[in-house]
Amino acid sequence: MNAMLRETGIAVAPLAARGLVHSYDGSTVLNGVDLVLPPGSVLGLIGRNGAGKSTLIRAMLGLFKPQGGEATVFGEPALTLSDATKARIAYVPQQPDALAWLTVRQMLDFVGRFYPRWDEAFVQNTLTRWQIPSNKLLAKLSPGERQRVDLIRALASQPELLVLDEPAAALDPFARRELLREVALRGGESGTTVLFSTHIVSDLERVASHIALLQWGKVRLHCSVDETKERYARLWLPAHLGSAAPAHAISQRRHDDGSLSLVVERDAQGQWPRASQLAGARIDVLGLEDLFVAIAA
């Protein structure tokens, strides 16, 4: 029974990775990454520049063969996806470069034919709203425009799995908010599963149901956004209380004056570590951005 539940749990996950390992030129980028996206979840993937977010995304989609581990998309091995499964996925890379010899309109017409649920009305509306010259060659667009066109392409195909690599980088605040609205509403209603990487944490706080922090080649934190805010905090201890620091802090940083900042977690009873009760100690509840800065520092 257990085995069966586990089997179905993994089989239906739109995206799953187990033990992914990969290194470039001798430096390890992925060092045993496990990550599962349940259907309908919106996972924000964050990490510092060079943490391996793009590599992880590409490995999970089977766009290259990692040195170790395996990835599945809707239960199929990512490296050998069927055409039927590919039609359920939309992926927007950080720097799209496919079909650069076509105009915006030609590319969208061409690609649209491959998708049974292509939303032409959405294409028309969004091209206008995002002010994209549809008769311009893709190769002549700025990187930002190019990525916006690719976002339109991805959303118009009405995918069941939407994967966006740093989508916000190319968008002005207005277009970014529109994209977030699309992501939020699709995630909720049509049950689209979304994976997006970003370093704009406030975007993630709006729409993500879950977050995963990639650091040192591993997923260091993976939980729901609400839970992250309620379960973790920063404990500050003045220098003379340094010896009282709890041993199992998520991260620890000593400041020049000898005081300590630690990221700590509530225990099973919902209590902060005992050191927080000491006179002079302080617990600061953190927003996600501060939490990640504290952990990733």
Next chain:
Amino acid sequence: MDASVLTIQPSASEPIYRQIVEQLRRLIAGGQLAHGELLPSVREVAGFHAINPMTVSRAYGIAESEGLVERLRGKGMAVIATRKSGESESHRLALLESQLQALARQANELELPAASVLRRLTKLLGE
């Protein structure tokens, strides 16, 4: 009620679902939301503020379990709790407790005399 009535601060340390519940409590306690008034749909709130609909559902679920609103078939969520006279002032004041504590703590950290904080606060309240 329109979705724009709610204020959402994604980067606040308080999770968004709790921000929504808090505001519903305050709006109902303060009488701005009357008995029978319909809340905006989950989709309207999620779309207007570009937030995850599951967050809105969760907030509405909590408001429902607290007896603030009820689910009407085919209509959505309607306000059932109303402002009760009598206990209302202390009850309404209790809803500001955490903000007042934060204000007091920060004023103390800044070593501001109570009188000048109160003077400023009185002015703001009068506006």
